[in-house]
Amino acid sequence: QVQLQESGPGLVSPSGTLSLTCAVSGGAISSRDWWNWVRQPPGRGLEWIGEIYHSGSTNYNPSLKSRVTMSVDKSKNQFSLKLSSVTAADTAVYYCARIYCPDGVCSPYYFDYWGQGTLVTVSS
Amino acid sequence: QSALTQPASVSGSPGQSISISCTGTTSDVGGYNYVSWYQQHPGKAPKLMIYGVSNRPSGVSNRFSGSKSGNTASLTISGLQAEDEADYYCSSYTGSSTYVFGTGTKVTVL
Numbered sequence: 001q002v003q004l005q006e007s008g009p010g011l012v013s014p015s016g017t018l019s020l021t022c023a024v025s026g027g028a029i030s031s032r033d034w035w036n037w038v039r040q041p042p043g044r045g046l047e048w049i050g051e052i053y054h055s056g057s058t059n060y061n062p063s064l065k066s067r068v069t070m071s072v073d074k075s076k077n078q079f080s081l082k083l084s085s086v087t088a089a090d091t092a093v094y095y096c097a098r099i100y101c102p103d104g105v106c107s108p109y110y111f112d113y114w115g116q117g118t119l120v121t122v123s124s
Numbered sequence: 125q126s127a128l129t130q131p132a133s134v135s136g137s138p139g140q141s142i143s144i145s146c147t148g149t150t151s152d153v154g155g156y157n158y159v160s161w162y163q164q165h166p167g168k169a170p171k172l173m174i175y176g177v178s179n180r181p182s183g184v185s186n187r188f189s190g191s192k193s194g195n196t197a198s199l200t201i202s203g204l205q206a207e208d209e210a211d212y213y214c215s216s217y218t219g220s221s222t223y224v225f226g227t228g229t230k231v232t233v234l
Contacts, residue, residue: 044228045228046213048223061222062220095169107158108158108160115169116169
């Protein structure tokens, strides 16, 4: 049973950088799965931010690509998100989630495990 | 990429069946059988309910079913129960190695 746990500052200043980490337990981050970030502004819908493979390969949402950086720390079995130049519009609950890829085949592409989410507020 | 279009709300009485639509384009919903559905109760993380258009994960009630026609996917909940009251989101993989979610639908059990 894979478990994901987000952590990081709950308050970030405008124009600053949001930094979050997702710790993976019950499974290896070096598996053939892809590791994702999804966010949800208060009272609104889900937005996919991007994903990372254990090799460091990434795919990002085009609307956020210029501000997003993801990384993997295999020694700690965790992956991270950095979002720069944040504004109030980046206030949201941030979730980490897994795209399951048994034997390296991700089809039909679904998020099977999610973290509990962490609220990040952008405010001075 | 634009969010997939879902109705803002759907309601039904206990025991009834309801359907939630999820409309996209040929670049996402219509182009691939990669639609998944998620249930989200207030303050909780989303939970996978349907994957690959119509497949149910182990442990999900068979009252939940999925289908697709053209650029529109649908989630049907039969025998509606009070515990089904939640927000529901569809999602699709796109041809650009990205994912897109639906706008979300609030299901109310009357």
